Each structure stands twice: as structure tokens, then as C-alpha cells.
Amino acid sequence: xxxxxxxxxxxxxxxxxxxxxxxxxxxxxxxxxxxxxxxxxxxxxxxxxxxxxxxxxxxxxxxxxxxxxxxxxxxxxxxxxxxxxxxxxxxxxxxxxxxxxxxxxxxxxxxxxx
Amino acid sequence: xxxxxxxxxxxxxxxxxxxxxxxxxxxxxxxxxxxxxxxxxxxxxxxxxxxxxxxxxxxxxxxxxxxxxxxxxxxxxxxxxxxxxxxxxxxxxxxxxxxxxxxxxxxxxxxxxx
Numbered sequence: 001x002x003x004x005x006x007x008x009x010x011x012x013x014x015x016x017x018x019x020x021x022x023x024x025x026x027x028x029x030x031x032x033x034x035x036x037x038x039x040x041x042x043x044x045x046x047x048x049x050x051x052x053x054x055x056x057x058x059x060x061x062x063x064x065x066x067x068x069x070x071x072x073x074x075x076x077x078x079x080x081x082x083x084x085x086x087x088x089x090x091x092x093x094x095x096x097x098x099x100x101x102x103x104x105x106x107x108x109x110x111x112x113x114x
Numbered sequence: 115x116x117x118x119x120x121x122x123x124x125x126x127x128x129x130x131x132x133x134x135x136x137x138x139x140x141x142x143x144x145x146x147x148x149x150x151x152x153x154x155x156x157x158x159x160x161x162x163x164x165x166x167x168x169x170x171x172x173x174x175x176x177x178x179x180x181x182x183x184x185x186x187x188x189x190x191x192x193x194x195x196x197x198x199x200x201x202x203x204x205x206x207x208x209x210x211x212x213x214x215x216x217x218x219x220x221x222x223x224x225x226x227x228x
Contacts, residue, residue: 033215042203042218065151103216105157
């Protein structure tokens with residue numbers, strides 16, 4: 001079946017602009033996660049959605065970052081007034097909600113802020 | 115403060131030999147551990163996992179060992195194949211309500227030489 005998809009695959013933007021990154025999770029998966037990987041670093045947790053519960057935003061690095069998940073499926077990560085340090089690969093993952101479920105990752109969006 | 119550490123950024127192994135990738139963690143609340151493999155320009159792919167109630171889990175050529183007292187886990191690949199060349203990430207999660215956010219290490223680049 002279809003895996004997690006993300007768009008765009010690459011995004012180049014100018015400092016100060018806003019960007020939106022999209023994630024389509026695996027159908028039927030109720031949990032959705034956003035991570036980012038900066039150059040030479042491991043993956044850093046950003047935000048987690050589970051069903052209709054309030055999202056866990058504890059990993060968002062600043063208030064310029066926000067995310068929403070509409071209809072319990074597609075999610076959009078928005079970065080306002082982008083900065084050069086926001087350049088990274090943004091990865092989305094989803095999992096079903098049956099205990100310790102494996103997270104399945106999309107291919108990521110490579111964001112470059114000039 | 116890195117809670118999951120992969121101290122070897124790279125490892126080279128001859129084809130057919132054993133690859134051993136190591137990971138250390140500091141948070142005693144972690145109770146579930148995973149290994150992901152990542153090829154360039156792709157998202158991480160789940161490889162194998164282990165719960166803290168076990169000390170070994172095997173799946174084909176891949177075996178994960180967990181030493182809870184040392185807060186150490188390792189991934190053994192035997193025999194290693196050139197197609198195993200990738201970045202390997204160790205990840206951990208712990209009980210945090212229903213959230214299963216993963217904390218990742220910085221990765222180890224494995225190169226299997228033909």
C-alpha cells in the first residue's frame with residue numbers, strides 16, 4: 001500500500017518568507033509526527049498528533065513553527081519568517097495506535113533558506 | 115544533552131563480515147528501542163526493534179542486543195552486504211502518556227566494501 005508522502009520534496013526560500021510543508025500519512029494511521037534533521041545531526045522531534053487529542057508541541061523550537069492536522073489525516077507544518085538555521089530536512093512519520101507501533105517515515109522535505 | 119548517543123560516525127566492514135553498530139542512552143525511562151536505516155534522499159526505514167523486557171531480538175541477518183544495566187544496545191548485521199551501506203540511526207522511546215516520540219542518535223554511516 002501507499003506509504004507516507006511529503007511535498008514538496010525540495011524547497012528553496014528567502015530568509016523572512018513563510019513556508020508550508022505537507023504530509024500525507026499512511027491511511028488509517030492515527031498518530032502523526034514531525035521531525036527535522038539538520039546537517040550532521042540526528043532527527044529532532046518537533047510535534048505529535050494523536051487522533052482528536054491536543055497535539056504535543058513540546059519539540060517546536062520557536063513560535064515561528066506551527067502545525068495542524070485536518071480531518072485526522074493530512075498535516076501541514078508552517079514556518080513563518082524563515083531563518084537560515086531552519087534549513088534542514090523535515091520528516092513526517094505516522095503510526096497506528098495499538099501500543100508500541102513502529103513509526104513509518106516519508107521521504108522528507110529538504111528546506112534551504114537563503 | 116544527548117539522551118541517545120552513537121559515538122561512531124562511520125564504520126567500514128568487508129562484505130561477508132559482521133557489522134556491529136553501537137548505541138548508548140542515558141534516560142532510564144526509555145523502554146523501547148529501534149534501529150532505522152537511511153539511504154540518501156530517502157526517509158528512515160524501520161529495521162528492527164526491541165522492548166526493554168528482552169535482551170535480544172533477531173530478524174534474519176539483523177540482531178539487536180540490549181544491555182539495560184549498561185544502557186547500551188547494539189545492532190549486529192551478519193553477513194554484511196554492500197546493499198547494507200547506509201546511515202543507521204538508533205532511536206528510543208519511553209512511556210509518556212500515549213505519545214511515542216522517538217529520540218534519535220546522530221547516526222552511523224556504514225560502508226560495506228565488496
